[in-house]
Amino acid sequence: MPRRGANERIRVTIDARTIEVAAGTTVVAALAIAGLRGTRTSVGGQPRAALCGMGVCQECRVTIDGRAHVLACQTLCRDGQIIQTTGPL
């Protein structure tokens, strides 16, 4: 993985809103930076968000660049990335 400058900024689009984050930021962190608390809606209709932060619980799954069920906590932001949550928040 190429080393990026600590100050490099990249842009990602979350639910149609574009924000800027530091290179190396995880998608789950980008969601929080964008002010979103939730990632998905549970089968019972409840809002959910990342619980384990390390790829176990599956609560943080979102759609990234059209691919569904990607774990936000184990994915790094890339410039131009399009992220979609299914959460109501």
Next chain:
Amino acid sequence: MSVDQHYDIVVAGAGPAGLNAARAAAQNGARVAVFDDNPRVGGQVWRQGPGHAPQAPLSEVDAALSAHPNVTVWSSSRVIAPLGPRALLLETAEHGGVCVSYGQLILATGARERLLPFAGWTLPGVTGAGALQALIKGGTPVRGERIVIAGSGPLLLAALATARAAGAHVVAAVEQAPAITLARFVASLAATPSKLLQAAKLTRGGAGLPYWTNSVVREARGAGRVEYATIMRGTREVTLACDRIACGYGLVPNVTLAQALGCALDEHGAIRVDDMQRTSVEGVLAAGECTGIGGMELARVEGALAGCIASGDTTLDLRALRAQRQRWQRFAQRVETAFALGEAARALPPAETMLCRCEDVTLGEVSIHRDWRDAKLHTRCGMGACQGRTCGTAASTYFGWQTAQPRPPFHPAQIGTLIKAAECAASPSSIP
């Protein structure tokens, strides 16, 4: 590069154990591949991110591995299933489905947090304690947020230090263990001065912080997100206003792949290994937290030992490594004794509390069944995307149930990855 490859040694997990195993094996000339499902190496304890540069021991082992032409490190790569004898199906971010075969396999799959339900724990803002640390290191902003850190174990102190450094206001650290056993544990740190120093650093500047022992989080409340935490301090109930609750009750070994390969477990549910880190299955070794919770220092030593043994290296001082291992094993034993889960932590939350978050099954729905299998068949608990990694651990903590391990595919996988498995099975010769 062909993506279907053979390696002398494959290491599953790029934390302290896995990286040190790979280094030791590579030094002996073995062709080594290390896989990890995270986008960066380091595992949980050496997690890096924006504003969190790699720690010195990680940089050192990482540099050593980069200098070896016979080592390949694949990040963002998950093991989906074992494939026949000595081969694995992986799903990688870069190449999609990949079949990899090995001469020997070193399991360094680490541990996850024991996350126990409480009323309201599905609200956004509730995370594990180690989870909070991971989220902050990944760039989640917590400056100015009021956080309750709870659960049990030394990890709470680490999470506390990370949260404070990131500008959060930790309103309370809530530890289930009683003060008296903690005092004994702190006194015992004299045997491991580096740990005493570490504890002093982690708690530096924490004079005004409420550190409540013999206390557990009972409830999270709020409209669509955490706004209040209710805590039992002994027999007294206290409610605190907060933005996050980070609660984890120690760690449990990740043994999914080990079990699928047929490796025997010990009485703590960790992978059983002999004094050479060999599991009960020929050609499979294991090191680090997956063989028993012991911390980073122990994981490094076990990893180095496993790497030496797997690569047939007898030049290294195995006796010295074993002596170090024993020292850190004794430390691990003291941690386990000090932070053993008490009655309050194991008390059942109200029946309407969600147990299985994937399938939205409550504790009450599950608890009427006589065992895990019965509960699964009737309620679908443990049958969602995480395959019971969270609720199964909770159910075994509460009810003492033997909970079934995840089955292949171990993680939700793309159809192309599964097709790859069929191709590899149809023509095993495609794996050299």
